[in-house]
Amino acid sequence: MTSLTVRRATAVAALTLTATATLTACTGTSGAGSRQSDAQIAAACPSSSIATTIGIDGTGSFQSAKAKAENLRIISGYVRRTAICGGHLRVFGFASSTGGTVPLFEGDLHADAPTDNAKLRKAGKLADQTLQTITDQYDPALAGLAGNGSDILGMLALLQQGNTQHPDHTPVDLLLTDGLTNIGADPTTVTTPAAATALADAQRVPDLTGAEVSIVGIGREASGEIPSAVIENVTVFWQRICENTHAASCQISTEGK
Structure with a gap:
């Protein structure tokens, strides 16, 4: 791994879990959202279901x-939007x-x-139930990952x-990562934005035409501060990688919305 990252190797038996959300009757408003904000999400839903x-x-x-909290x-x-608009949700480490x-x-x-x-109301309850499942699985699932480093470019192919x-x-595709990949191309080794663009253009990327793509957490390393020039x-x-996939939209940021 690069000097900017912390080595971690875990060798734990792989977790296999596929959960299908089921909705039970509910009353009241979900604690994770307001009726007004949920109505705004519903009004902005695409004409089709979302994946x-x-x-x-x-x-x-x-x-x-x-x-983890962030x-x-x-x-x-994302869970709430999927429940309100209707569709399929997959979350993996x-x-x-x-x-x-x-x-x-x-x-x-x-719903x-x-x-x-x-x-x-039912979508809000479904979102809360689903988020609780994800929260419960978060630590044991990530503890089951093996190997050093992140194959972030490879994950784009999985999204496709x-x-x-x-x-x-x-x-609708989201990767939560600090972006400090050391498998394949390593953007922390370049010294200028122009060099970063050139490095991105040299990579083979999948076709994500039509997708809303977000990569969030850039530079948010667990071990401490990263120089602003490196984050840039x-x-x-x-x-540039996202643009080269022909995604419908690209959000690349340190903190999500």
């Missing part, structure tokens, strides 16, 4: 209590290999009700595979 895929970097450089906060918004990911959740999220208000499995859905170059690298 949300979330990958969480499980390497030591990105793992801390603070990082990751779950960001994931909560990753490290050094596309073949060594670990699942936290996978299932369809749909049917006779009125819009009742549907929002997931998107093709739901061709009638709007793809890493951000430029991943912005």
Whole structure:
């Protein structure tokens, strides 16, 4: 790994879990959202269902209590949107290999009700139940990851595979990572934004046409502060990578919305 990252090697039996969300009757408003904010999400839903895929970097450089809390906060918004708009949700942890990911959740999220208000209430409850499952699986799943370093470029290929499995859905892809990859291209080694762009252009990337792509957590390393110039170059690298996938939109940031 680079000098900016912390080595972590774990060899734990792989966790296999595929969870399908089920919705029970509920009353009241979800504690994680307000009726007004949920209505705003519903009003902005695409015409089709959405397929949300979330990958969480499980390497030591990105793992801390603070990082976990921030990751779950960001994931909560994606889970809520998927439940309100209806669709499929997959959440997994990753490290050094596309073949060594670990699942936290996978299932369809749909809330049917006779009125819009009742549907929002049920969707809120479904989102809360789903987020609790993800929270419960977070630590044991990431502890099951093996290997050193992050294959972030490889995870983009997994996102493409997931998107093709739901061709009638709007793809929504999120990677939670500090972006300090040391498998394949390493953007921390370049010294200027122009060099970061050139390095990105030299990489082979998958086709994510039509997807809403976000890479969040750039430079948010568990071990301490990273120089602002390094964060700038890493951000430029991943912005260019995302643009080269032909995604419908790209959000590359340190902190999520």
